[in-house]
Amino acid sequence: MLRTLVTGLFLLLAALPAAAQTLQDVLQQHRPDIEKASRRTIEPVLADIIATDLPEVQLFLERWEARDVWQDDETALFHFVEIDGDTYALIDISTGEVVAEKTKSELSQLRPNSGVRGVIAAALVQFQLGDPDPDRRMDALAAIQRDAEPSHLAPLRASIDDEPDLVIKARKIELERLLTAAFGTDTAARVEAIGDLSTSISLETRAALNPLLNTRPMLADAVPDGANVAGPITPGSPELSVEAAYDMMIDAGLAQPIPDAATRKAALVANITDGAVAGVPVAELDTQEARDAAYVQLAAMADVPAWTPGATHDSIVGDADFVAVYTEPDAEVTRAARNALASISARVGANQVFDLALDGLSLASIYFLAAIGLAITFGVMRVINMAHGEFIMMGAYTGYVLQQIIPNNTVSILVAIPMAFAVTFAAGVAMERLVIRHLYSRPLETLLATFGISIALQQIAKNIFGTQARPLTAPGWLDGAWVLNDVVGISYIRIAIFVLALIFLVLLLLILNRTRLGLEVRAVTQNPRMASSMGINPDRINMLTFGLGSGIAGIAGVAIGLYAQVTSEMGQAYIVQSFMTVVVGGVGNIWGTLLGATMIGFLQKGIEWFNPSNTLAAQTYMIVFIIIFIQFRPRGIIALKGRAAEA
Incomplete structure (x- = not known):
């Protein structure tokens, strides 16, 4: 009875669940x-x-x-x-x-x-993917991207459906596609994921797909059955060096190391028997050819490395066949990755063209701002103002001085724009009244005089501000860049300069087409004698026009100073491009200046894209192209009628 009770108690205890661990x-x-x-x-x-x-x-x-x-x-x-x-x-x-x-x-x-x-952090990812804090979920995704592992795939998939944040959900889906392509076990799923990634041009997508096409060189005879072969390769190509191919043949027993001259000599000395080596008397081994022939005979008789006279690594590996074998064993996956990368490459190319166009447009807006004042001055007055770049410099220094007075960068820049216009307008009027008006119809003397003024203005700036570059700080809201994707992006400062150029284009068109001053400027430009007979004072118009052109140069200086160094020589960097813009576009025409700036901006960026390491060469090519262009269209893209056309 007792035994039965104990047995029943034991069975009862055994049936109870084990204590939770x-x-x-x-x-x-x-x-x-x-x-x-x-x-x-x-x-x-x-x-x-x-x-x-x-x-x-x-x-x-x-x-x-x-x-x-x-x-x-x-x-x-x-x-x-x-x-x-x-x-x-x-x-x-x-x-x-x-x-x-x-x-x-x-x-x-x-x-x-x-x-x-690091291992613990990787293990924590699966918990953090469902964390209530969205920042921690994003941190988890960043951790996966930084150090992805196959174990991350399952928890990442499980967290997608319940993700409430649409941005994070999209990021999870993209990352799941990347991990599926890299670590998935089902071929169809991996191919589908790779196809989904073919529309993405992000760096991480390319970084995930490129390893799928990694290859290793192998001897064709040593390739195992079922290997995913990429194709034949030639020793000496980027995929396989001659030395690596030769070492591969040695490891496979298809070749032996080539003994050098010292090794061959030592073998001959070690195998001298009765005054001869391989039956050749030592006395006859007095030339290199004789010693080489004796070594060949010795290699056939004794245990020394075989050698063929004239044999080189190139000649040895040239007799063997080599292939590249994908490290990814699945041929369907590599085929899908190759097609996806080809599609991505085409998209990247298109985006690079768009990015280059944005850069060209940005540079064109800078050249337009720098040249529009010169276009007005040159077009109306036919004055070659070599000091135009120094008005740009004066505007930039005006912005710098105001930033020392007004600590708020936004306010200081907004004040600097009209102030730079006022300062350089006054300087332009003074220059016209004191110098230019006495040199009309004497272009060479005008050029020399304005060149001397430009040198004097540079020296004055050095005496006041020194030779050290001065910062013109952009407002905080202009920091950073507008980034569309991993290829296309443009800084907010460049966007602001582009908008400023558009504003001035509209303002100048309104002034020239909708105001009395604009009417008089156009009249003097087309026929100064007729304008004078109609009661217009050409002398006054010339003064105001020169002041207007100089004032616009000052505003351009503020804009350029936001991203370029403010120095006494900064204007010299834009004077050549400004003249080229005016001449190519058409003297004295706003639309011509706009087209000229666009042409030169895109041309310069295009040349720099083909030759990015040599900006001086790019400048040279651009000048040569413009010289050729002027030979076929000497009056520019839009020829101006009137006095400018007659000159």
Whole structure:
């Protein structure tokens, strides 16, 4: 009876479920590997910890990575701690309750190295993907992108459907496609993922697809059955050097190292028997040809490296066939990756053209601002003003001075634009009244006089501001760039200059076409004698026109100073382009100046794209092209009628 009762009790106990395993139990099972953690031994520990599916796992891993886990030296149990002076309160890792108080000397802090912490961080990703904090979810995605692993794919897929943030969800979908292409086990799924990625031009997409097309060189006879062969390769090509091909043949037993002259001589000396080597008397080995022939005979008779006179690495590897074999074994995957990268390459090319167009448009707007004042002056007055670049410099320095007075960069720039116009307008009027008006119809003397004035203005600027470049700081809202994708982007400063150029284009058109001053300027431009007979004062119009052109140059100086260094010589960098813009576009015509600036801006950027390492050569090519252009169209793109056309 007793035996029956004991047996029944035993069966009852056996039928009861086993006690649930706690996180502490798992940690104790792996205690030696946790105490002396390394990158190699920590992965199975993390796998068992995560397999418990306990709610406290995420917190433990986070605090372990942060070196905030301690071990009780007496019990060997792992705890969190709260420090109060010299007292360390031990907190149970599962319940969060204080279980004991210890001193620091009774505890050991877990200090995982950077490699172990990286592995823990990777393991934490699957928990952080569903974290309520969107910033932590984005951090998890960044961690996956930085160090992706096959284990990330399943939790990433599982987190997509429940993701409430559309931006994060799109990022998860893109990253899931990348991981599927790289680590997926189903061929159809990988090919589909690669096809989805073929419309993306991001760097990370290309970085994920390029490894799928990595190859390794192999001897054609050594390729295993079923290998994914990319195609034949030739020794000496970028894929396979002659030396690497030769070493490969040696390893395969298809070739032997070529003995050098010293090795061959030593072999001959070592095999001298009765005054002869391989039957050849030593006395006859007095020439290199004789010694080489004796070595060939010796190699056929003795155990020395074989050698053929004239043999080289190139001649040896030329008799063998080599192929490139994909490291990715699945041919369908490599085919899809190759097609996707071809599609991406075409899209990247199109975006590069668009980016180049934006750069050209940006440069054109800068040249338009720099040249429009000169176009008005040259067109109306026929004055070659070599000091035009110095008016640009004066405008930039005006902006710099105002920034020293007004600390707010936005306000200072807004004030600097009209102030630069006023300063350079006054300087232009003074120059016209004091110098230019006495030199009309004397272009060579005007050129020399304005060139001397430009040198004097540069020296004055050096005396006032020194030779060191001065900063003209853009407002904070102009920091950064408008980035469309990994290829196309343009800085906000360049966009602002483009908008400013458009504003001035509209203002100048309104002034010249809708105001009395504009009517008089156009009249003087077309026929000064007739304009004078109609009561228009050409002398006054010339003065105002020169002042207007100089004032616009000052505003251009403020705009250019936002991204270029403000120095006394900065105007010289734009005077040549300004004259080229005016001449190519058509003297004295706003639309011609606009077209000329556009043509020169795009031309310069195009030449620089073909020759990016030599900007001086790009400038030279551009000048040569413009000289040729002027030979066929000497009056520019839009020829002006009137006095400018007659000159």
